[in-house]
Amino acid sequence: xxxxxxxxxxxxxxxxxxxxxxxxxxxxxxxxxxxxxxxxxxxxxxxxxxxxxxxxxxxxxxxxxxxxxxxxxxxxxxxxxxxxxxxxxxxxxxxxxxxxxxxxxxxxxxxxxxxxxxxxxxxxxxxxxxxxxxxxxxxxxxxxxxxxxxxxxxxxxxxxxxxxxxxxxxxxxxxxxxxxxxxxxxxxxxxxxxxxxxxxxxxxxxxxxxxxxxxxxxxxxxxxxxxxxxxxxxxxxxxxxxxxx
Numbered sequence: 001x002x003x004x005x006x007x008x009x010x011x012x013x014x015x016x017x018x019x020x021x022x023x024x025x026x027x028x029x030x031x032x033x034x035x036x037x038x039x040x041x042x043x044x045x046x047x048x049x050x051x052x053x054x055x056x057x058x059x060x061x062x063x064x065x066x067x068x069x070x071x072x073x074x075x076x077x078x079x080x081x082x083x084x085x086x087x088x089x090x091x092x093x094x095x096x097x098x099x100x101x102x103x104x105x106x107x108x109x110x111x112x113x114x115x116x117x118x119x120x121x122x123x124x125x126x127x128x129x130x131x132x133x134x135x136x137x138x139x140x141x142x143x144x145x146x147x148x149x150x151x152x153x154x155x156x157x158x159x160x161x162x163x164x165x166x167x168x169x170x171x172x173x174x175x176x177x178x179x180x181x182x183x184x185x186x187x188x189x190x191x192x193x194x195x196x197x198x199x200x201x202x203x204x205x206x207x208x209x210x211x212x213x214x215x216x217x218x219x220x221x222x223x224x225x226x227x228x229x230x231x232x233x234x235x236x237x238x239x240x241x242x243x244x245x
Contacts, residue, residue: 114218114226114237121244122228123210129176129193130213130233131186136176140195140209142167148197148207152176160186167197167207189232210241 129136129152142148150163161181165174178186193211196204213230218237221227226237 114228117228117240117243118215118217121212121214122230123212123241123244124228124230124235125210125239125241126233126235127192127194127211128233128235129191129211130230131176131178131188131191132214132231133188134178134185136178136191137173137212138176138193138195138209139171139173139212140167140207141171142169142197142207145169146197148172148195149204150174150176151194151196153192153194154186155190157192160191190234212244 123139129138140148145166145168148165148167150165152160152162154160159181161176161179163174163176165172178188180186193209195207195209197207198204211233213233215228216231217229219227219229219234227234228237228240
């Protein structure tokens with residue numbers, strides 16, 4: 001049966017195989033680039049997709065060899081080109097596997113480094129204010145002595161309290177005792193804070209600040225990052241400005 005396949009059919013089959021191989025190779029390159037910037041889970045999905053394409057390409061190549069016209073075999077240069085593309089896909093699969101392992105190893109190292117500051121106090125660039133043991137501290141900086149407004153919100157977005165503070169020029173430290181505007185004591189957890197400055201009558205402007213908290217744990221995220229827990233608050237390890245003690 002295979003000998004009855006005509007030369008034009010063989011030519012079309014070869015052209016289709018070459019086009020498919022180019023598509024597979026292009027997909028392999030895109031998958032490899034995606035793996036370097038995605039999570040470990042995303043990298044695994046890309047690798048599975050690439051492996052599937054690799055198997056499809058192999059089946060296509062074997063079918064092409066089985067059905068070519070023996071009296072008019074595939075051009076040697078074209079066949080060699082397809083084998084080169086075939087090898088390229090295999091190399092991309094191996095590269096993706098290596099990148100996935102590298103991401104896992106890197107994340108493991110970050111976890112070990114982050115665990116060394118558990119129990120220590122850190123300054124973090126985040127608007128999540130951790131109330132721990134009934135106390136929360138933040139540091140803000142103003143370019144001049146001026147009144148500032150500090151608003152604290154709960155997880156539902158409701159304002160818990162609002163304070164007016166007279167700031168001095170430069171760095172200022174402020175501590176919240178967990179009291180709400182009604183005089184009740186709020187539970188430990190994560191709160192959102194906003195600070196605005198400006199003299200009376202002036203347009204309020206946001207004041208830069210950092211929050212302070214004690215690290216109670218670390219966790220690995222699917223995006224390949226490591227987060228710190230400060231009681232009920234969580235933030236990326238990259239937001240840490242300094243370790244206080």
